[in-house]
């Protein structure tokens with residue numbers, strides 16, 4: 032406290048000054064967008080505190096590592112109106128601005144701090160108590176402060192420990208959230224100690240993150256994270272990498288330096304789907320499986336705050352708990368594959384395999400053997416060992432059938448038969464093999480329309496039809512800039528480069544129609560971040576085809592007119608909640624014309640619930 036007051040005196044802050052230094056307007060908006068990922072990671076914990084804050088007349092908040100408030104929640108009734116504006120998003124609580132206070136001082140001291148009543152440097156803060164606990168990311172870098180504030184008479188010393196516990200919980204969430212394709216280990220020290228250390232390691236065995244306990248227990252310097260191999264930390268560390276284990280297995284790991292033993296469990300192993308496999312049959316098959324995705328993703332890797340997107344995720348989470356078939360509708364790059372993986376991960380089948388097949392990308396002749404497999408020597412060119420098809424590989428788990436509308440008619444009949452009795456017979460085989468699978472189908476086209484056009488069998492449609500989920504295209508999502516900021520943060524880490532968007536780039540992100548959706552956004556941002564030299568991404572850093580698209584829109588009045596027409600149509604449909612007749616009336620055109628125009632925009636498969 033004394034150190035902090037001495038510092039405050041040096042900052043020349045007047046002790047009775049009431050300052051409201053902070054961000055407003057566009058600057059505040061950009062600041063919040065830039066911290067979207069961080070907020071996403073701490074929200075589950077903040078939300079859990081909401082009942083407590085209501086009951087105890089307190090506010091809880093998060094600020095960044097410079098003291099700017101990113102989020103604040105709870106009851107602020109103990110403050111007068113004027114003062115309430117100081118505890119708002121964007122307000123700065125650094126020591127330099129407000130002298131001794133819990134957020135600013137915790138940032139400098141890098142430890143939990145309670146500042147009660149007159150301990151605050153500014154007189155205007157004397158009616159408050161504030162408790163701040165720093166939040167460190169999985170590499171040990173200070174990224175913000177968790178803060179509790181209330182009326183000073185309500186302070187209790189246990190709050191300091193409570194705040195620290197909450198910030199540790201946030202850090203653990205962050206570590207789990209950021210270890211997409213890594214292994215996460217939970218370690219407990221052999222001595223009677225209740226704290227739990229978490230480590231994440233990448234698939235090559237290098238340490239990618241550690242929570243505070245792990246850094247303390249193992250005396251890990253922050254600069255070792257990313258550079259030290261698990262075998263340099265634990266003498267038997269390599270065992271973890273070899274282990275194709277279920278989550279229940281316990282392993283003793285011995286720390287090289289201290290010879291301390293840690294009881295260890297693999298909390299998550301996101302390297303490969305079949306490492307998760309709990310079912311014996313799937314394990315036996317795993318060696319023969321064609322190479323699958325590096326890891327199976329889960330809902331926490333799906334970002335977004337757009338209303339329609341959130342509705343899709345909520346429906347998907349509900350659907351995951353059931354065994355109903357699912358059809359995901361969405362344009363290319365909207366996240367259908369990612370959503371299917373997330374549903375699998377949250378379903379009771381998560382212990383089984385997740386197998387994907389793209390029905391549109393395989394030739395007719397190959398599709399049958401890919402789906403059903405074949406016995407050894409069943410046809411010329413067949414492998415001598417035979418081949419296990421995707422339907423069988425997915426036994427006990429989920430089969431994701433992308434571009435299902437492109438499936439040739441004869442294969443539709445074959446799939447229908449499978450779905451009638453859940454048995455398959457390999458090509459060249461005679462023995463029916465029972466299978467237990469859940470199918471998640473996806474299509475960028477409206478399957479029902481394909482049925483009506485005679486391209487897709489109605490009986491198969493009804494078998495696949497269970498729960499319909501629509502993933503909105505990026506151009507209809509309200510969270511484009513927020514997503515771009517999240518991806519940019521990830522790209523910054525990949526490139527080890529600090530970059531931000533210029534004002535013109537923000538405009539580009541918000542107005543461009545992103546025909547390739549999220550996939551296109553990620554790759555364009557990666558290219559732009561790579562090319563920019565002075566740390567500011569300008570529109571000319573984006574791929575040529577994005578610039579050409581934008582140029583043609585601005586140079587070609589008819590196309591910008593078209594763009595305006597598209598926007599108007601979509602806005603009116605939003606207003607009428609997808610009611611075509613009402614929308615056509617408002618727009619002063621016929622229903623058929625509206626359908627035709629919608630087709631031109633890319634809505635060949637119009638669905639009311641999309642709006």
Ligand SMILES: Nc1ncnc2c1ncn2[C@@H]1O[C@H](COP(=O)(O)OP(=O)(O)OP(=O)(O)O)[C@@H](O)[C@H]1O
Nearest residue numbers: 332333334335362363364365366367368369549550
């Ligand atoms: N909500 C999201 N949050 C974060 N990343 C996302 C999200 N949605 C999609 N992505 C990313 O965008 C890319 C494209 O997603 P995905 O492959 O799932 O789309 P898709 O609809 O299956 O595309 P296609 O139909 O062309 O196969 C992937 O890199 C995925 O990780």
